[in-house]
Amino acid sequence: xxxxxxxxxxxxxxxxxxxxxxxxxxxxxxxxxxxxxxxxxxxxxxxxxxxxxxxxxxxxxxxxxxxxxxxxxxxxxxxxxxxxxxxxxxxxxxxxxxxxxxxxxxxxxxxxxxxxxxxxxxxxxxxxxxxxxxxxxxxxxxxxxxxxxxxxxxxxxxxxxxxxxxxxxxxxxxxxxxxxxxxxxxxxxxxxxxxxxxxxxxxxxxxxxxxxxxxxxxxxxxxxxxxxxxxxxxxxxxxxxxxxxxxxxxxxxxxxxxxxxxxxxxxxxxxxxxxxxxxxxxxxxxxxxxxxxxxxxxxxxxxxxxxxxxxxxxxxxxxxxxxxxxxxxxxxxxxxxxxxxxxxxxxxxxxxxxxx
Numbered sequence: 001x002x003x004x005x006x007x008x009x010x011x012x013x014x015x016x017x018x019x020x021x022x023x024x025x026x027x028x029x030x031x032x033x034x035x036x037x038x039x040x041x042x043x044x045x046x047x048x049x050x051x052x053x054x055x056x057x058x059x060x061x062x063x064x065x066x067x068x069x070x071x072x073x074x075x076x077x078x079x080x081x082x083x084x085x086x087x088x089x090x091x092x093x094x095x096x097x098x099x100x101x102x103x104x105x106x107x108x109x110x111x112x113x114x115x116x117x118x119x120x121x122x123x124x125x126x127x128x129x130x131x132x133x134x135x136x137x138x139x140x141x142x143x144x145x146x147x148x149x150x151x152x153x154x155x156x157x158x159x160x161x162x163x164x165x166x167x168x169x170x171x172x173x174x175x176x177x178x179x180x181x182x183x184x185x186x187x188x189x190x191x192x193x194x195x196x197x198x199x200x201x202x203x204x205x206x207x208x209x210x211x212x213x214x215x216x217x218x219x220x221x222x223x224x225x226x227x228x229x230x231x232x233x234x235x236x237x238x239x240x241x242x243x244x245x246x247x248x249x250x251x252x253x254x255x256x257x258x259x260x261x262x263x264x265x266x267x268x269x270x271x272x273x274x275x276x277x278x279x280x281x282x283x284x285x286x287x288x289x290x291x292x293x294x295x296x297x298x299x300x301x302x303x304x305x306x307x308x309x310x311x312x313x314x315x316x317x318x319x320x321x322x323x324x325x326x327x328x329x330x331x332x333x334x335x336x337x338x339x340x341x342x343x344x345x346x347x348x349x350x351x352x353x354x355x356x
Contacts, residue, residue, distance in 0.1 A: 018059040019056075019057070019059075020055075020056060020057045020058075020345075020347065021055075021346040021347050022054070022055055022343070022345050022346065023053055023055065023344055023346070024053045024119050024341055024342065024343050025050075025051070026050070026052075026053075026340070026341045027339070027340045027341075028051070028075075028337060028339045028340075029077075029338045030042070030049070030335060031046055031335070031337075032044060032333065032334065032335040032336070033331075033333040035329075035331035035332075035333055036332065036334070036335075037162060038162075038318050039125075039296075039317075039318055039333040039334060039335040040335075041077045042076045045076075047075065047076040047077035048075045049076070050073065050074060051071065052073070053069065053071040053117060054070055055067065055070075055087070056069075063093045063094065064092055064093075065091045066090050067090075067091065068085065068087065069085070069086045069087040070083070070084065071084065071086050086104070089101055089103020089104055090103060096142060096143055097142040097144055099140070099141050099142055100138070100139070101138070101152075102137075102139075103137075104134045104136055105135065105139050105152070106134065107132070107133060107135065108137075108150050108175065108176055108192065109158050109190045109192045109219050110221060110234055110236065111188060111221045111223075111232075112126070112130040112234060113130070118310070122267065122300070123298050123300045123312065123314050124314045124316075124337040124338075125298050125316050125335070125337070127234075127275075128162075128253075128273060129253030129273070129277070130234070135154040135155040137152050138152050138153050139151070146179065146180055146181065147178065147180065148178040148188075149176065150174075150175065150190075151175040152174055152175075153173060154192070156169060156172065157172055157192065157194055157215050158192055158215070158238070159215075163278070164280045164281065165197055165201060165280065166198050167197065168195070168197065168200075170211060172192050174192035174193075175191060176188060176189065176191075177189050177190070178221075184224060184225045185222075185223070186221075186222070187220070187221070189219070191216075191218040192215075192217050193214060195211045195212075195213060195214055196213065196215040196240065196280075197211075197213045204284070204285045204287070206285075214240075215239070217236055217237070217238040217239075218236065218237055219234060219235065219236035219237075220234070220236075221233065228260055228261040229259070230260075231258050231259075232256070233255065233256040233257070234255055235254035235255075236253050237251070238250065238251050238252075240278065242287050244286070249278045250278075251277030252276050252277075253273070253276060253277060254273070255271055255272065255274075256273075257270070258270050258271075265303055266301075266303055266304075267302045268299075268300070268301050269302065270299045272295075273295070274295050275294050276291065277291070278290065278291055278292070279322075290323040293320070294321075296316060296319070297317060299314065300315070308342055308344065309343075310340070311338075311339070311340050312338070313336075314337050314339075315335070315336050316334065316336075317333070317335075318333055320332055
């Protein structure tokens with residue numbers, strides 16, 4: 001998300017070369033069913049949403065960057081109006097092969113969090129299994145022509161509030177490695193381990209410390225390109241310690257995505273996904289941990305209105321499969337979405353205004 005903001009010019013020819021303020025404004029319209037846990041918005045009535053994401057970076061001395069990203073959204077399609085800081089930290093770059101980040105940083109597991117902004121996401125929706133959270137942490141990363149790596153300590157697990165307790169912050173070890181044997185292909189592996197429970201669950205923890213219930217997750221990703229076609233895929237598998245269960249429970253998830261550019265302005269995209277995870281929320285002191293599997297697909301058309309503006313129209317449908325004994329309903333659903341996204345560079349716009 002902040003990759004562009006952190007690539008500030010090192011030459012001190014002008015002060016503004018060391019300062020950057022950019023953002024993205026999204027305007028969305030939605031029509032959904034009323035029952036789907038994944039897709040429903042505004043109880044199935046037509047809904048709208050506005051979202052503003054702004055990021056800034058400053059390089060006070062060569063190699064040291066302070067950065068911040070904030071986001072606010074509201075409208076009938078939003079769960080609730082919200083404004084908050086997503087990322088905030090400091091980056092020190094010794095070279096491309098050794099970079100240190102500290103603060104509220106991007107997740108280390110998986111690659112989708114680096115593409116979740118509308119200007120990088122070819123569709124309107126996001127994979128269900130790849131909820132984007134920004135933990136506190138420290139990360140060391142780097143890249144060469146053929147490889148990239150990242151390793152760090154973060155405060156939050158890989159989690160999804162639809163299926164898991166809201167986690168209490170605790171240290172988690174995470175790492176990732178990517179190989180680029182040719183310009184048209186990249187393969188990657190990543191993983192993380194640490195506690196995933198909430199300390200406030202009390203009696204539901206069966207007398208054990210909340211930190212003793214651990215999650216272990218491993219993930220793989222692949223990206224390919226050939227001419228005007230781009231393909232991406234990610235998959236993950238997780239293992240959980242769960243109260244009342246003598247064996248670790250497992251879950252898996254994957255998605256595949258394809259984008260074909262027909263003209264410089266027009267493209268089509270599709271994403272298919274399966275999220276097959278246990279439902280890790282207690283009912284009183286009982287942890288049924290039933291499997292809740294969702295298959296969904298999103299198909300869309302995008303048109304680049306201008307250099308920084310894109311209009312998208314997508315259709316998404318989901319299908320749930322759960323145990324009959326699960327005490328929570330998971331109806332199938334659908335969603336039609338229209339999104340207009342516009343990127344901007346505030347300092348560049350001010351400079352052009354002053355130059356008139």
